[in-house]
Amino acid sequence: MSLHLVALVVAANDPPSLVRFWAGLLGRETDEDGLTLLPDESTGLRITFERTDVPKAGLDRMHLHLTSASHEDQRATVDRVLELGGHHLDVGQRPEEGHVVLADPEGNEFCVTEPGNAYLAGCGFLGELACDGSREVGRFWSGALGWPLVWDRDEETAIQSPAGGTKISWGGPPVAPKVGRNRLHLDVAPRAQGDQVTEVDRLVALGATQVDDGRRTAPGVMMADPDGNEFCVLTPR
Numbered sequence: 001m002s003l004h005l006v007a008l009v010v011a012a013n014d015p016p017s018l019v020r021f022w023a024g025l026l027g028r029e030t031d032e033d034g035l036t037l038l039p040d041e042s043t044g045l046r047i048t049f050e051r052t053d054v055p056k057a058g059l060d061r062m063h064l065h066l067t068s069a070s071h072e073d074q075r076a077t078v079d080r081v082l083e084l085g086g087h088h089l090d091v092g093q094r095p096e097e098g099h100v101v102l103a104d105p106e107g108n109e110f111c112v113t114e115p116g117n118a119y120l121a122g123c124g125f126l127g128e129l130a131c132d133g134s135r136e137v138g139r140f141w142s143g144a145l146g147w148p149l150v151w152d153r154d155e156e157t158a159i160q161s162p163a164g165g166t167k168i169s170w171g172g173p174p175v176a177p178k179v180g181r182n183r184l185h186l187d188v189a190p191r192a193q194g195d196q197v198t199e200v201d202r203l204v205a206l207g208a209t210q211v212d213d214g215r216r217t218a219p220g221v222m223m224a225d226p227d228g229n230e231f232c233v234l235t236p237r
Helices: 013-027 071-084 133-143 196-206
Strands: 003-012 047-050 062-066 100-103 111-113 127-132 149-153 158-162 167-170 186-189 222-223 232-233
Touching: 003 013, 003 133, 003 232, 013 047, 013 071, 062 133, 062 167, 062 186, 127 186, 133 149, 133 158, 133 196, 149 196, 186 196, 196 232
Parallel strands: 003 047, 062 111, 127 167, 186 232
Antiparallel strands: 003 186, 062 127, 100 111, 149 158, 158 167, 222 232
16 A cells, blocks of 8 residues: 545635635645635645535535534634634434534534544544545445554444554445545545556556546546546556
8 A cells, every 4th residue: 555645636616715614614724825725734634625616516525524522612612613704514414412413604514413422532623534435435444544443343344544543434334425526535645656557557456437527637547436436546746
């Protein structure tokens, strides 16, 4: 295995505005490009924003889970979201559920989880990237990144870097229908120069396919995982 996770990429109609929202919410610094939120620690998830003219349609197949240390902490995070321009969202959650469902200014869904969530203990403030997806996709990404499965039960899977940090999970069936190109996707890259072709071939053997929709500006090979979710294998610099 010679791939590493570079970033979660978010397509945005107004990238600078969304950068300001998420930087303010997560307390992150931006990279020199002004469109990338740097990790707050060595195991943190880098987030970058790219422009799209396509309006958001339907629920995202990926969304973030933010953690809470207490009920007061959870309320403070929700208040901060509203101050920054986010809003509450009804996706059919029940009143007895402890998490709060919200959306950023462009409607991308995310949750602020309840305190005492043992599953996300020790994962940091940005605790999880939760995805619609099959068990096959969870196992695919475990093999692609070399991250162990830390959850594999009842068709639900999750992986986490051996160093810890944000988990990536897949909720199992039924998988939400895909509406056009996903608004969020992962960028990965070979760890060594000259390994891109080898890594693309390895990913195809794991169940990925190559795709070309002509909309990706960063140099790399666009691919799709076994559930059809796009990701990009960047060209090493």
